[in-house]
Amino acid sequence: MQLFDHNPVSALVSVRYLHGYNDPTAFPYPWNQPERSLFKTIEKFRFADGQSFDFRGEEDRTLHFRRRTLANSNQRIGKGFVPTYHFDRDWKGLTGRFKLDWIFVKPFVEDPRNAGQSQLFAPEFPVTMRALNQPGGMRISDHAPMVVDLSPIEQKGYIASPRSAQAQ
Numbered sequence: 001m002q003l004f005d006h007n008p009v010s011a012l013v014s015v016r017y018l019h020g021y022n023d024p025t026a027f028p029y030p031w032n033q034p035e036r037s038l039f040k041t042i043e044k045f046r047f048a049d050g051q052s053f054d055f056r057g058e059e060d061r062t063l064h065f066r067r068r069t070l071a072n073s074n075q076r077i078g079k080g081f082v083p084t085y086h087f088d089r090d091w092k093g094l095t096g097r098f099k100l101d102w103i104f105v106k107p108f109v110e111d112p113r114n115a116g117q118s119q120l121f122a123p124e125f126p127v128t129m130r131a132l133n134q135p136g137g138m139r140i141s142d143h144a145p146m147v148v149d150l151s152p153i154e155q156k157g158y159i160a161s162p163r164s165a166q167a168q
Contacts, residue, residue, distance in 0.1 A: 023079065023081060023099075024036055024038070024099075025039050025068070025070060039069075042104060043055050047106065050110055051106060051107075051108060051109060051110060052106070052109060052110060052111070052112040053104045053112055054072060054073060054104075054105045054106070054107050054109055054123055055069055055070055056071075056109075056112070056114070056115055057069050057070060057071030057072060057076075058072055058115050061122075061125065062075070062076065062124070063075065063125050063126070064076070064077075069113075070102075071126075072122065072123045072124055073104065073105050073123035073148050074099075074103055074126050075126045075146070080099065081099040081128075082099070082128040082144075083098055083128075083130075083144075084099055084143055084146060085098045085099070085100040085101065085142055085144075086130075086139065086142060086143075086144070101143055101146060103123065103126065103146055103148050105122070105148065105150065107119070107120060107123070108120045108122075109122070118154060119151060119154060120152070120153070120154045121150050121151065121152065122150070122151070123149070123150060124148070124149050124150075124151070125148065125149045126146065126147070126148040127146065127147050127148075128145075128146050129144055129145045129146070129147065132145060
């Protein structure tokens with residue numbers, strides 16, 4: 001029995017494409033993701049004061065309780081991140097959606113992934129507002145607006161999420 005009835009190369013290309021679709025931070029094995037090196041460089045970068053960009057992905061600081069890399073500052077969905085760029089293709093009415101816009105925040109953290117650090121100016125509850133970009137069904141822009149909350153106050157003992165508030 002033949003494993004692929006059609007071209008096995010095209011099947012592998014499809015799997016490779018879907019693996020990293022809308023998530024350049026996904027583990028690159030068994031192939032390389034060119035975008036991943038950019039995100040690794042940003043994660044390793046340190047400002048003159050020793051602080052770094054926030055790459056934390058704390059479940060209780062996201063809108064839909066998603067965790068993983070950059071979840072505090074960029075809205076995640078089941079597979080990757082919520083797309084921010086939308087364009088119509090010229091053939092058969094198909095559309096393309098990609099995650100092109102990013103929010104990187106420099107709070108007061110030295111380790112970009114350690115959850116036990118300061119929350120001062122740390123990003124939380126990111127939202128990609130696709131619906132706002134399409135009032136009445138017409139798209140205003142190719143790029144959906146994005147927002148993230150930043151707290152200017154170090155919050156001790158604060159209830160971090162609606163889910164933890166329900167538990168109390």
